[in-house]
Amino acid sequence: MGEVIVITSGKGGVGKTTTTANIGTGLALSGHKVVLIDTDIGLRNLDVVMGLENRIVYDLVDVVEGVCRVKQALIKDKRYEGLYLLPAAQTRDKSSVTPEQMINLINELKTEFDYIIVDCPAGIEQGFKNAIAGANRAIVITTPEVSAVRDADRIVGLLEANELRNPKLIINRVRIDMVKRGDMMSIDDIIDILAIDLIGVVPDDEKIVISTNRGEPAVNDDKSLAGQAYRNITKRIQGEEVPILNLETDDSIFSKFKKMLGFKTT
Amino acid sequence: MSENTVTFKGTVNGLTIIIKPEAGFEEVVDSMRLKIESAGKFFRGAKLAVRYRGRVLNETEKSQLHELLKSESGATILSFEEEIVDNSSVCQKSNPPVSERNNQIKKYMFFKGIEEGRTKFYRGTIRSGQLITFDGNLVILGDVNPGAVIEATGNIVVMGLLRGVVHAGSDGNKEAIVAALGLNPTQLRIADIITRPPDEKGTSANQVPELAYVKGDMLFVERFLPQR
Numbered sequence: 404m405g406e407v408i409v410i411t412s413g414k415g416g417v418g419k420t421t422t423t424a425n426i427g428t429g430l431a432l433s434g435h436k437v438v439l440i441d442t443d444i445g446l447r448n449l450d451v452v453m454g455l456e457n458r459i460v461y462d463l464v465d466v467v468e469g470v471c472r473v474k475q476a477l478i479k480d481k482r483y484e485g486l487y488l489l490p491a492a493q494t495r496d497k498s499s500v501t502p503e504q505m506i507n508l509i510n511e512l513k514t515e516f517d518y519i520i521v522d523c524p525a526g527i528e529q530g531f532k533n534a535i536a537g538a539n540r541a542i543v544i545t546t547p548e549v550s551a552v553r554d555a556d557r558i559v560g561l562l563e564a565n566e567l568r569n570p571k572l573i574i575n576r577v578r579i580d581m582v583k584r585g586d587m588m589s590i591d592d593i594i595d596i597l598a599i600d601l602i603g604v605v606p607d608d609e610k611i612v613i614s615t616n617r618g619e620p621a622v623n624d625d626k627s628l629a630g631q632a633y634r635n636i637t638k639r640i641q642g643e644e645v646p647i648l649n650l651e652t653d654d655s656i657f658s659k660f661k662k663m664l665g666f667k668t669t
Numbered sequence: 670m671s672e673n674t675v676t677f678k679g680t681v682n683g684l685t686i687i688i689k690p691e692a693g694f695e696e697v698v699d700s701m702r703l704k705i706e707s708a709g710k711f712f713r714g715a716k717l718a719v720r721y722r723g724r725v726l727n728e729t730e731k732s733q734l735h736e737l738l739k740s741e742s743g744a745t746i747l748s749f750e751e752e753i754v755d756n757s758s759v760c761q762k763s764n765p766p767v768s769e770r771n772n773q774i775k776k777y778m779f780f781k782g783i784e785e786g787r788t789k790f791y792r793g794t795i796r797s798g799q800l801i802t803f804d805g806n807l808v809i810l811g812d813v814n815p816g817a818v819i820e821a822t823g824n825i826v827v828m829g830l831l832r833g834v835v836h837a838g839s840d841g842n843k844e845a846i847v848a849a850l851g852l853n854p855t856q857l858r859i860a861d862i863i864t865r866p867p868d869e870k871g872t873s874a875n876q877v878p879e880l881a882y883v884k885g886d887m888l889f890v891e892r893f894l895p896q897r
Binding site: 445446447456457458459460493494 | 797798799800815816818834855856863865866
């Protein structure tokens with residue numbers, strides 16, 4: 404039976420879709436059969452981030468309405484063995500799907516796939532309820548901003564109210580230089596507030612912007628620090644013990660290099 | 670076995686059974702048994718003069734159906750005779766049921782007015798998430814952005830940049846065309862043919878008006894203005 408993981412945050416723009424794409428690709432790269440479900444009906448993005456937009460014929464709403472079979476709507480990602488996408492509808496809205504329909508759909512997919520990653524829309528309304536309906540694990544994304552952490556806290560509460568215990572936390576877009584200066588919340592500050600297990604820290608990385616625009620997940624990019632962070636998260640999801648990426652040492656090695664080369668360090 | 674092999678119809682005189690003319694006898698018996706079953710206790714204790722029409726029955730078939738009615742329905746069957754043919758039954762015989770006829774028509778009756786026919790003009794930009802459909806030709810005076818969908822049973826002409834999903838001849842007309850001042854769709858469909866642009870990007874600078882059409886089962890794209 405496959406594992407169903409919902410990626411959620413409450414606040415918009417913190418990196419749910421990027422994380423979904425990278426974790427999904429990472430799991431597929433480690434040899435699992437993975438399906439990504441975009442539940443952001445009306446504002447779908449996962450297909451764009453995955454670079455599969457032009458291959459959509461049927462979508463989630465078509466499946467639950469019985470217009471097509473699930474298999475017809477699944478888009479196979481030809482670059483990564485075992486990776487599939489079930490896109491959301493764009494010309495419809497969140498009320499086109501009910502949580503019961505999501506549960507039925509996920510139960511059908513569970514028999515085929517090792518991992519089902521559900522990309523949740525921002526907000527706590529119908530779309531959120533649909534996304535968490537069939538999940539048995541949850542990953543909460545936040546950025547080191549008070550507003551994002553506040554929303555993440557609300558989401559953790561809602562997840563617990565919906566019997567999704569023990570959600571894991573990803574802190575996205577961390578800038579260690581700002582944390583050092585005291586201009587940004589540190590990882591410990593965030594964990595103090597949310598009091599849930601940390602599963603990964605992803606540094607702010609230009610390469611993410613480039614990769615999402617190109618439709619190629621950064622997890623496959625060896626040079627990207629964020630890609631490395633996502634690879635580690637993927638391993639932790641599979642139960643491996645991997646130390647949290649130490650951004651500080653990385654940064655200092657980098658600055659030492661810079662010093663050696665005669666650059667000014669900030 | 671189709672739904673309407675046997676139809677029961679109550680009349681002033683009792684019950685009329687309408688049997689599909691082309692139905693096999695086995696099928697008639699099965700369908701009749703099902704019909705009686707689904708009627709439940711409805712016929713129990715009733716006294717019925719039964720007539721049938723629609724299909725010719727020989728004597729053995731007739732008595733077999735008579736027996737079936739008697740034993741299964743629980744009604745007293747006063748008589749079981751073929752109905753005298755009147756105008757309405759002739760009509761019934763010669764024409765298949767309406768729904769079936771519509772399906773047959775649908776197969777051949779896609780929108781044909783692509784040379785000259787009803788046309789919708791839409792003014793403005795079609796943005797992501799918007800869906801414009803029309804039973805006829807469709808002219809967009811504006812751009813079609815990625816994430817938007819436009820569908821028409823006839824031709825589609827975009828007087829602007831076409832970047833979204835476009836479906837011409839959506840009810841099956843392969844003669845339909847798609848034309849745009851900038852033809853750069855996410856996906857282009859004509860009738861039941863679905864295509865997407867080649868994976869390598871970069872030629873987005875070509876702003877030559879182009880036209881897409883189907884020949885055989887292949888989709889071709891070419892410029893429609895004389896080359897300058």
